[in-house]
Amino acid sequence: MALTITEENLRKLVDRLVKDGARVVGPKVAGEMTVYEPLTSGAELAPGTLPRRSAKEAFFPLSETILSFQKGKEGLKVEDVDTNAFPRTVLLGALPCDAAAPQVMDAVFSWDYKDEFYLERRRRTVIVGLSCTSADDSCFCTLVGLAPTDTMGSDLFLTPLAGGGYSCQVVSDRGKEFLAGYPELFAEAATVTPVPPAEPEGTPVDLAKVKLWLEEHFEDEIWEEVADRCVGCGACAFLCPACHCFDIVDEGTEQSGSRRKNWDACAFSKFTNHASGHNPRDVQNKRYRNRFMHKFKYYDDKFGKTLCTGCGRCIRYCPVGIDIKGILEEIGKKALSTKDTKGHEENHHG
Amino acid sequence: MNNSTEKAEQAVTIDISGYDVATAEIRSEAKRLLTEKIVDAVVGYQAGRRKGSAVPVIITDPAQAEKLLFSPACVNNLSIYLTKAKKEIRAKGKLAVVAKGCDLRALAGLVGESQFKREEVVIIGVSCAGVHRAGIQPGEPLTNSTIAKKCRECSVHIPDEADLVVGKLPPLPDLPPKEKELMEKLDAMTPALRWEFWKEQFTRCIRCLACRQVCPFCYCEQCLCDRGRPQAVDTSPRPSGNMGWHIVRAMHLAGRCAGCAECERVCPMDIPLNLLNRKMAEELKELYHYEAGMKPVEKGPLTSYDEKDDQSFIK
Amino acid sequence: MKHDFEPKIVAFVCTWCTYAGADLAGTSRMIYPSNVRVVKFPCTGRIDPVFILKAFQKGADGILVSGCHPGDCHYMAGNFHARRRFAVFRKLLEFIGVDLNRLEFSWVSAAEGGKWVEIVTDLTQKIRKMGPLTQFTDLADEEQWSGALSNPELKAVYDQV
Numbered sequence: 001m002a003l004t005i006t007e008e009n010l011r012k013l014v015d016r017l018v019k020d021g022a023r024v025v026g027p028k029v030a031g032e033m034t035v036y037e038p039l040t041s042g043a044e045l046a047p048g049t050l051p052r053r054s055a056k057e058a059f060f061p062l063s064e065t066i067l068s069f070q071k072g073k074e075g076l077k078v079e080d081v082d083t084n085a086f087p088r089t090v091l092l093g094a095l096p097c098d099a100a101a102p103q104v105m106d107a108v109f110s111w112d113y114k115d116e117f118y119l120e121r122r123r124r125t126v127i128v129g130l131s132c133t134s135a136d137d138s139c140f141c142t143l144v145g146l147a148p149t150d151t152m153g154s155d156l157f158l159t160p161l162a163g164g165g166y167s168c169q170v171v172s173d174r175g176k177e178f179l180a181g182y183p184e185l186f187a188e189a190a191t192v193t194p195v196p197p198a199e200p201e202g203t204p205v206d207l208a209k210v211k212l213w214l215e216e217h218f219e220d221e222i223w224e225e226v227a228d229r230c231v232g233c234g235a236c237a238f239l240c241p242a243c244h245c246f247d248i249v250d251e252g253t254e255q256s257g258s259r260r261k262n263w264d265a266c267a268f269s270k271f272t273n274h275a276s277g278h279n280p281r282d283v284q285n286k287r288y289r290n291r292f293m294h295k296f297k298y299y300d301d302k303f304g305k306t307l308c309t310g311c312g313r314c315i316r317y318c319p320v321g322i323d324i325k326g327i328l329e330e331i332g333k334k335a336l337s338t339k340d341t342k343g344h345e346e347n348h349h350g
Numbered sequence: 351m352n353n354s355t356e357k358a359e360q361a362v363t364i365d366i367s368g369y370d371v372a373t374a375e376i377r378s379e380a381k382r383l384l385t386e387k388i389v390d391a392v393v394g395y396q397a398g399r400r401k402g403s404a405v406p407v408i409i410t411d412p413a414q415a416e417k418l419l420f421s422p423a424c425v426n427n428l429s430i431y432l433t434k435a436k437k438e439i440r441a442k443g444k445l446a447v448v449a450k451g452c453d454l455r456a457l458a459g460l461v462g463e464s465q466f467k468r469e470e471v472v473i474i475g476v477s478c479a480g481v482h483r484a485g486i487q488p489g490e491p492l493t494n495s496t497i498a499k500k501c502r503e504c505s506v507h508i509p510d511e512a513d514l515v516v517g518k519l520p521p522l523p524d525l526p527p528k529e530k531e532l533m534e535k536l537d538a539m540t541p542a543l544r545w546e547f548w549k550e551q552f553t554r555c556i557r558c559l560a561c562r563q564v565c566p567f568c569y570c571e572q573c574l575c576d577r578g579r580p581q582a583v584d585t586s587p588r589p590s591g592n593m594g595w596h597i598v599r600a601m602h603l604a605g606r607c608a609g610c611a612e613c614e615r616v617c618p619m620d621i622p623l624n625l626l627n628r629k630m631a632e633e634l635k636e637l638y639h640y641e642a643g644m645k646p647v648e649k650g651p652l653t654s655y656d657e658k659d660d661q662s663f664i665k
Numbered sequence: 666m667k668h669d670f671e672p673k674i675v676a677f678v679c680t681w682c683t684y685a686g687a688d689l690a691g692t693s694r695m696i697y698p699s700n701v702r703v704v705k706f707p708c709t710g711r712i713d714p715v716f717i718l719k720a721f722q723k724g725a726d727g728i729l730v731s732g733c734h735p736g737d738c739h740y741m742a743g744n745f746h747a748r749r750r751f752a753v754f755r756k757l758l759e760f761i762g763v764d765l766n767r768l769e770f771s772w773v774s775a776a777e778g779g780k781w782v783e784i785v786t787d788l789t790q791k792i793r794k795m796g797p798l799t800q801f802t803d804l805a806d807e808e809q810w811s812g813a814l815s816n817p818e819l820k821a822v823y824d825q826v
Contacts, residue, residue, distance in 0.1 A: 032485075032620060052618065053556070062556055063586045063808070136487070137400045228439060229406040231430060233560035235618050251584050251591075253723075260586050265558070270576055283438040319564045319616035320426060321398045321405030329399075535822055536760070545762025545800055547822060553807065574715070582715045590804040594718055597761060601714050604753050626760070633756040638749070652753065655745035657735065663755060664748065665771035665784055 002192045005158070006165040009185040011042025016182065017090055018042075025058045026092040027051045036094075047093040047130055048160070050311065054241035055098040056105070058091050059121040060263075062238075066117065066248070068258040083120040090178075092128045093158075096150040097141050097311035099129035101241035103153040107303035108244060117261070126178045129154030129171075132198050138312030139200035140325040143332075145207060146309055148197035162193040200310070202325060205332025207296065207306055213335035214297040218289075226327050227288030229320045234265030236291065236314035236322070242307045245271075266290050292327065362494040364479050365520035372420040372476050372517030376448055379474055379514060381415035383446050389472055390443025393428045394418040402489020406431070408439060420448070420517065422492040425481045426564075427610040429456040433465045433569035446472035450481070451506025454644055455608035456566040458511065461646035463606070465569065468646060475512025477519040480504065484615045494525050500611040500624070503527045511644040533628060549589065552596050554619045557587035561613035561623055562599065567606045574598065600626035605634055605652040608642045672726035672792040674701045676785070677712045678773075679744070682733035685775035690782050697782040698789040701729065708732065710743030714754040717768065721801040727767045727792035729784065734772040744772075766791060767798055 005013070017024045018041060028037045028044045033052040039045055070077045091099075102122060109115040109122075132141075132148035141147060151157040155175030158166040168186060170176050179186065237243040247264040251257050264271060267288065272281045281287045299307035308324070315323050380392040396407040396417040404423035408431065409415065428447050431439050439445070449457055454475060461468045480492055480501035490496050502525040508515060536544055562568040562575075575583045575595055583598055584591030607627040614624040634640045637660060640651035678684045684705050690697065706712050709732030717728055730751060738744045751770055759765055769788050773781045 063588055224438075228408050229431075231560075231563040233563035233616070234558040235560045235616070238556050238558040239618055247585075249578075249585055251581075251586060262586050263556070268559070284436075285438070315400075317616075317618040319560050319612070321400075321403060323399050323405075326399035532822070541759065541762040541764055543762070544760065548761050549804070582713075582719065589807040590722060590801070593761075593801070593804055594715075594722065597718055597757065598715055600757055601754060604757070626757070629760045630753065630757060633753055637752055652746075652749055655742060655749055657745065659745070659748055660752065661735070661748055663752065663770055665769065 001188050001190060003168040003170070003179075003186050004161065004165055004189045004192060005168050005186050010047075010158075010166065011045055013182055013185050014039055014042035014045055014092065016185075021088070023087040023089045024092055025055070025089060026094075036091075036098075039092075045093060047158075048133065050095055050097075050132075050313075052313075053239055054101065054311065054313065055091055055094045056101055056241050056244070058089060058125060059102055059118050060105070060109075060244060060246075063260055063262045064117060065258045066261050068256070069252075070256040071254065081117070083116050086120050086124055089121065089125040090128060091125055093130045094127060094154070095130055095132045095311075096146055096148060096152070096154075097132075097139075097309040098241050099127050099157075100146055100150060100153040100309050102127070104242050104299075104305050104307060104309070105244050107305060108299075111303075126155045126174055127153055128175075129157040130166075131157070131159040131194070133160055133195045135198035135200040136312070136316075137201070138315040138323075138325065139198070139310065140202050140312060140328070141310035142200055143202050143205050143325065143328060144306050144308050144310045148199060159192075160195040162195055167192045167194065200312075203329045203332065205328055206335065207300075209335035210328065210331050211297050211300055213331055214293055218293075222327075222331070223285045223289040226322065227285035230267065230284045230288045230322055231320055232267050232269055232284050232287065233319060234263070234267055235317050235319065236324075237265035237267060238263055239313040239317055241309055241311055241313075242295070266294070288322065292324070295324075296328070360494075362523045362525070364492045364494070364497060364523060366422060366479055366492050368477055368479065368518035368520055369420050369422070373418070375516035376418050376420055376474055376476070377415050379516065380409065380418055380446065381412045383472060384410070384412040384415065388444070389446040391439070392418070392446045392448070392474075393431045393439070394448040394474075395420060395424040395426070395428075398423075398488070400488050402487075404488070408442065410442060418448070420476050422480065422482050422490075422496075423488045424448075424450070424476075425484075425498065425615060427453045427456055427566060427612045429453050429460060429566045430564060430569075432457070432471060433460060433566065435569040435571065444470060444472075446474060448474045448476060449509060449512060450476050450478040451504065451509040451644075452478075452500060452608070452610045454509040454512060455506065455642050456610050458644055458646045459606060459608045459642060460566060462648060462650065463567070473509075473512040473514075475509030475515040477508050477515060477517035478504075479507065479520060479522055484617075484620075494523070497525070498611070498615070499529045500609065501525075503530065506644065509644065529624065529628065532622070533625060533632075536625065548596075549593070551621045552592040553589045555587060555592040555596070555621060556619060557585070557592065557595065558618060560616040560618065561621075564612040564616050565603070566608070566610070566612075567603055568599075574602075596621075596623070596626065600630055603627055604630040605640065605650040606642075607631065668793060670793055670796060672700050672789060672797070673724060674727040674729060674785075674789060674792060675720045675725045676701050676703045676729040676731060677709075677716060677720075678703055678705060678730075679709045679711075679732035679739075680705050680707055681739040682737060682775050683731040683771075683773040683781065686773040686777045686781045689775065689778035691778075693778050695778055695782045697785045700789045700792075701785050708738065708740050708743035709747035710738075710740065712747060714750065717754070721763075721767075721798065722805065724802050726795075726798045727769070727788055729769045729771065729788055731771045731773050731781075731784070734774055737774060763800070764795070766795060 024039045029046045034049045036055045109118040151171045155172045157169040245264045273279045295307040383389045391410045395404040398405040480497045483498040583594035611624040638651040
């Protein structure tokens with residue numbers, strides 16, 4: 001027996017949730033592109049296409065106030081953000097590469113410092129993933145240990161069915177709880193025929209070996225080769241579902257203003273610029289190397305996970321065609337001859 | 351003419367047979383330049399992993415010349431790699447660069463701004479019938495629906511001022527301009543409506559700064575908009591700071607922009623940034639008869655003046 | 666006289682001519698609206714368009730830029746350069762959708778205290794009639810894109826973009 005929901009009921013679900021005061025974030029058409037945005041009705045839901053920007057914004061917005069200050073007669077008044085006021089959220093229709101990313105980022109946001117802004121939003125969010133049925137030549141989830149049908153990160157997971165509608169898989173307790181609120185929208189079916197998932201093409205790589213290779217090739221001509229062309233914008237990091245660097249700035253006047261947390265990108269030359277003027281990553285290819293190393297080595301060193309879900313956005317929108325999938329494949333090939341002496345585990349997302 | 355723009359355009363395929371000729375000539379020229387040590391590196395295009403794609407490449411070995419190519423996917427303006435900001439690339443020595451007509455205008459502008467001396471760079475010009483617009487899957491044929499907006503109004507298909515022009519220009523179809531029409535629509539709007547338009551556009555900006563980073567003229571070591579004290583423009587990607595950023599950028603490029611429209615192409619949020627640059631160019635032409643050209647000029651319209659300049663707006 | 670709305674006007678002036686002109690108006694005990702806040706620069710050539718933008722963003726309802734008459738610049742050509750820069754900047758602001766009535770330019774020499782009074786008075790009256798400028802300050806309260814097209818009239822244009 002499989003749990004199913006019709007397309008119509010899925011849209012009804014959005015309407016119900018919106019009516020109940022929840023923030024429903026899902027893919028929505030805006031002009032020529034699709035973006036994850038809070039939906040105002042079920043009619044706006046446009047499932048199935050990979051949105052231009054990733055779903056990380058549901059937890060880690062582009063820019064958010066973390067405190068505000070005001071100078072008055074009684075001196076300086078600092079006001080914190082009430083994280084309890086964050087809305088109950090449902091992230092609906094996130095493709096596996098987007099749905100998996102928060103689970104990867106949880107590690108860094110709850111490590112030495114607990115980022116309450118991120119974590120509180122995570123606590124209040126139910127993720128409804130969606131099996132992926134269209135892949136292009138930039139997709140590579142299968143190379144980083146995920147799959148178009150991967151339920152990682154999802155609480156509920158939808159799979160499009162051949163005759164329309166979706167089957168719904170309960171992945172977590174949170175998903176089960178959520179489902180209990182809307183039983184009438186779901187049905188049971190004896191058998192279902194899913195739309196075949198889209199397997200991206202690519203040469204499989206051994207991420208453990210890639211990591212070992214990276215350990216030994218911090219200095220290597222490959223970085224110049226692939227990244228001398230890098231122009232140093234933040235398009236890759238800003239579209240990435242897993243990049244999580246941010247900058248904190250104060251904005252306003254001496255009288256009043258706010259402290260904000262904004263996305264940052266390691267490709268910016270300012271990212272590592274010291275107050276002295278010295279910049280340890282003095283040329284662009286070193287900055288790109290950091291991006292790659294962070295995704296496939298440093299993050300694994302620290303948290304045992306790969307910081308990339310293979311969505312391919314950075315490939316599609318890189319102004320100069322830097323191709324992380326191609327680089328990964330190339331390093332994967334070189335790494336085959338590297339011996340795995342440390343016995344890393346296969347599944348790096350696990 | 352007016353009627354034809356109302357109707358949907360008929361499919362027109364653009365003949366790019368000349369690009370194969372260009373590819374062969376770029377390869378042999380690059381090989382010669384590197385072998386004879388006339389230059390130390392060639393900045394050109396090579397195939398990317400994605401079928402039909404092309405990416406910028408900097409080669410130093412004559413054997414690598416065989417990798418170079420020209421195709422409708424060669425959208426980048428490679429002149430950015432020649433500015434003083436690109437220390438690591440200039441460190442390679444004397445450079446040659448592959449340039450389309452639109453790119454050559456930027457190169458001329460950079461010479462005018464002393465980024466490099468004309469005689470220090472070998473320019474391999476390409477006869478160009480047009481390249482893809484943003485968001486086109488590489489490998490698609492070049493048609494009136496996949497061609498970049500700027501190519502519809504191109505006046506420099508053959509970059510005569512280059513050291514060598516490669517390729518062959520086929521007869522080109524007459525494509526009606528798109529950007530010009532859009533511009534006219536915006537000009538006809540009330541200021542309040544135009545504000546709404548730009549507000550919507552800029553609000554979408556995520557401040558990835560791709561527009562700045564691909565701009566040949568945004569070579570400043572210290573961008574005014576990165577500065578904290580004093581802070582000219584709020585750095586948060588929010589409507590207020592975004593509006594400031596795009597106004598400042600347009601102003602700083604006025605009289606310098608060569609119209610390559612790379613800023614618009616690379617914008618991951620599809621903001622039509624070239625409209626701003628185009629507006630500035632139109633105004634500078636009307637006010638001071640200045641147009642970005644193929645030959646370097648020592649002073650741009652905003653670094654020079656005429657005592658008789660119009661001052662009807664000043665009391 | 667009391668008005669419902671007292672506009673905030675920022676005047677960016679050069680120290681050699683307009684500032685001295687304004688000073689002359691003061692020492693001559695001429696009366697003009699106190700709505701104007703004068704910011705002194707060495708030359709109109711030093712007045713960056715960013716300052717104008719920033720003033721609008723921080724709540725100015727109108728802006729005046731004023732310096733030496735052509736030929737009188739203390740640094741020979743600062744005002745000639747400024748003239749071009751502002752001619753273009755005006756056009757940019759107009760294209761973005763700012764009402765140019767809120768931005769005034771003038772040449773006021775050190776001897777023209779009367780002209781200063783006249784310009785400031787006229788500008789103040791004009792801006793008072795126009796009411797507060799909120800387009801820039803409203804933006805400060807807005808967050809990221811909603812993806813919603815607020816204006817149906819713009820839809821056709823968007824489709825073309």
